[in-house]
Amino acid sequence: MSARDTIAAVATPPGAGGVGVLRVSGPAVPALARDLLGRTPQPRHAHLAAFRDADGAVLDRGLLLYFPAPRSYTGEHVLELHAHGSPVVLDLLLRRVCALGARPARAGEFSERAFLNGKLDLAQAEAVADLIAAGSEAAARAALRSLEGAFSTRVQTLLEALTRLRVHVEAAIDFPEEEIDFLADPAIAAQLEALRADLAALLAEARRGVRLADGLHVAIVGRPNAGKSSLLNALAASERAIVTDVPGTTRDVLRERVQLDGIELTLADTAGLRDSGDAVEREGMRRARAELERADLALLVSDAAHAEADLALLAALPPEVARVVVVNKIDLDGAASRRETRGREVWLWLSALTGAGLDLLREELKRHAGLGEGAAGAFSARTRHVLALERVAAHLEAAALTLAATRAGELAAEELRQAQRALGEITGEFTSDDLLGAIFSSFCIGK
Ligand code: GDP
Known part of the structure; x- marks a missing residue:
C-alpha cells in the first residue's frame, strides 16, 4: 500500500460541548505527537498535555492518545487530542496540527483508510455511518451487529460456497470429453440449489436490515x-x-x-x-x-x-x-x-x-x-446490498437454467463468475473508485 499523507479533522459534532476530539491519521503522526507532548508518547495511554501554538503559547490543555499502526481505527498511526469542546479551540488545534504536517480530511476519509488498510470491509464501514445515523434503538443495535461483521460473515460464507462451485464447473470445462457427464452430476445441481436457498434467506434478512436501518x-x-x-x-x-x-x-x-x-x-x-x-x-x-x-x-x-x-x-x-x-x-x-x-x-x-x-x-x-x-x-443493511444480492440471485438462476437445459459449462461458469462479482461488491472485494467515492463522500468529516 502506498504511503499516504496525514489527515486531521474534528471528530465530534460541530458546536460547543464539554469535550471535543481532534483525530489525526497518517505517517506524520509520531513526529507530530512528540512535538505536541514534548516527548515520545506511550502507545494507547492517556497523557495529560498542554497543546501549544508555534510560539509556545498554550492553546488548551487536554488528553493526548497515540495509537501506533496497525492497531488503530485506520490501520495507520493515529493521534487523538481530547480538548475542551469549543469550536474556536478545536479550530486552532486543527490549524496547529496542519502546520505540523497534516491536512484537513475529506468526508469519510478515516473510514475509507480503514477500509483500504483492511481494518473494515465495505459493509462494515457503511455500518459505522449507519450506527452514527441510527434513528432508533433497533437501528443502532442492528448497525452494531453489521459493524461487528454479522452481515459480512454471511456474505463471505456464500462467496466461498460460490467459489467452490465455480471451480467445480470450470474444472469440468477443462476436460471436454467428460464435461457433459460431469455437469449432469446431480451433486452440482444440489450444490447450486443449496446456494440459491442460502442466498434467498440472506436476501430476506438484508431486506429486513434495510427496514431496520431506515425505519x-x-x-x-x-x-x-x-x-x-x-x-x-x-x-x-x-x-x-x-x-x-x-x-x-x-x-x-x-x-x-x-x-x-x-x-x-x-x-x-x-x-x-x-x-x-x-x-x-x-x-x-x-x-x-x-x-x-x-x-x-x-x-x-x-x-x-x-x-x-x-x-x-x-x-x-x-x-x-x-x-x-x-x-x-x-x-x-x-x-x-x-x-x-x-x-x-x-x-x-x-x-x-x-x-x-x-x-x-x-x-x-x-x-x-x-x-x-x-x-x-438482525443486522443492518443498505439498499445497495439488497440490489447486489438480487443480481446474485438472477445470475444463479441463469446458471441453474443453463445447466439444466443445455449443460453449457462455459455459460454457467460465466454466470457464476458474475454472481461472485456482485456478491464481492457488498464487502468491497470488487469495487470501483466511483462506488467508493459515492459511499464515503456521504459520511461526515471526521468519520
Ligand atoms: P380522517 O379524516 O380519516 O383522518 O379521520 P379523523 O381521524 O379525522 O376522524 C374522523 C372522525 O371519526 C372524528 O370525529 C373522530 O373523532 C372519529 N373517530 C376516529 N376514530 C374513531 C373511533 O375509533 N371510534 C369512534 N367512535 N370515532 C372515531
Missing part, C-alpha cells in the same frame, strides 16, 4: 373520516412518542416520524384514493400513489360501516406493497378487537378512540419493521 415507511390511506389522523395520533400518544414534523410535507401528504418500541416509523397520511375529475384532487391522488410506491406498508383505514365499500380501495394499491386493513371504530358497535388473515391481507379490528386493539396494530407494525420473530440477531 418503516407506512402510508395510511382511506376515505376522509375513516379515522386516519385519529389512528396516527393514538399510535403516537400511546407510545409517548417523539413526533416530529418532517420537512417538505405537502398539503396532500402529512408525514410524521414516530418511535415505536425502539423502531422508527414514518407515517404518511395520504389523501383518499377516490377517482375524481377534479384537478386538485387528481394531483392529491397522484401524490398519494407516489407515497404508496415508496412505502414498505400500506395501512388501509376503514370502519365497520364502510368496510365492504372500502375494499375497492385495496385494488387501487400498488400490487407489490404489503398491506394491513384496519377496521376502525369498533366501539360504535361494541365488537371486540381481533386479528384475521384474509388472503394476502391482515385485517385488524380496533378503535382509535378507545385504544382497544391498538396493541395488535403495534405488533403488526413491529413485525413489518423487522422486529418480529428471529430479530434478535
Whole structure:
C-alpha cells in the first residue's frame, strides 16, 4: 500500500460541548505527537498535555492518545487530542496540527483508510455511518451487529460456497470429453440449489436490515373520516412518542416520524384514493400513489360501516406493497378487537378512540419493521446490498437454467463468475473508485 499523507479533522459534532476530539491519521503522526507532548508518547495511554501554538503559547490543555499502526481505527498511526469542546479551540488545534504536517480530511476519509488498510470491509464501514445515523434503538443495535461483521460473515460464507462451485464447473470445462457427464452430476445441481436457498434467506434478512436501518415507511390511506389522523395520533400518544414534523410535507401528504418500541416509523397520511375529475384532487391522488410506491406498508383505514365499500380501495394499491386493513371504530358497535388473515391481507379490528386493539396494530407494525420473530440477531443493511444480492440471485438462476437445459459449462461458469462479482461488491472485494467515492463522500468529516 502506498504511503499516504496525514489527515486531521474534528471528530465530534460541530458546536460547543464539554469535550471535543481532534483525530489525526497518517505517517506524520509520531513526529507530530512528540512535538505536541514534548516527548515520545506511550502507545494507547492517556497523557495529560498542554497543546501549544508555534510560539509556545498554550492553546488548551487536554488528553493526548497515540495509537501506533496497525492497531488503530485506520490501520495507520493515529493521534487523538481530547480538548475542551469549543469550536474556536478545536479550530486552532486543527490549524496547529496542519502546520505540523497534516491536512484537513475529506468526508469519510478515516473510514475509507480503514477500509483500504483492511481494518473494515465495505459493509462494515457503511455500518459505522449507519450506527452514527441510527434513528432508533433497533437501528443502532442492528448497525452494531453489521459493524461487528454479522452481515459480512454471511456474505463471505456464500462467496466461498460460490467459489467452490465455480471451480467445480470450470474444472469440468477443462476436460471436454467428460464435461457433459460431469455437469449432469446431480451433486452440482444440489450444490447450486443449496446456494440459491442460502442466498434467498440472506436476501430476506438484508431486506429486513434495510427496514431496520431506515425505519418503516407506512402510508395510511382511506376515505376522509375513516379515522386516519385519529389512528396516527393514538399510535403516537400511546407510545409517548417523539413526533416530529418532517420537512417538505405537502398539503396532500402529512408525514410524521414516530418511535415505536425502539423502531422508527414514518407515517404518511395520504389523501383518499377516490377517482375524481377534479384537478386538485387528481394531483392529491397522484401524490398519494407516489407515497404508496415508496412505502414498505400500506395501512388501509376503514370502519365497520364502510368496510365492504372500502375494499375497492385495496385494488387501487400498488400490487407489490404489503398491506394491513384496519377496521376502525369498533366501539360504535361494541365488537371486540381481533386479528384475521384474509388472503394476502391482515385485517385488524380496533378503535382509535378507545385504544382497544391498538396493541395488535403495534405488533403488526413491529413485525413489518423487522422486529418480529428471529430479530434478535438482525443486522443492518443498505439498499445497495439488497440490489447486489438480487443480481446474485438472477445470475444463479441463469446458471441453474443453463445447466439444466443445455449443460453449457462455459455459460454457467460465466454466470457464476458474475454472481461472485456482485456478491464481492457488498464487502468491497470488487469495487470501483466511483462506488467508493459515492459511499464515503456521504459520511461526515471526521468519520
Ligand atoms: P380522517 O379524516 O380519516 O383522518 O379521520 P379523523 O381521524 O379525522 O376522524 C374522523 C372522525 O371519526 C372524528 O370525529 C373522530 O373523532 C372519529 N373517530 C376516529 N376514530 C374513531 C373511533 O375509533 N371510534 C369512534 N367512535 N370515532 C372515531
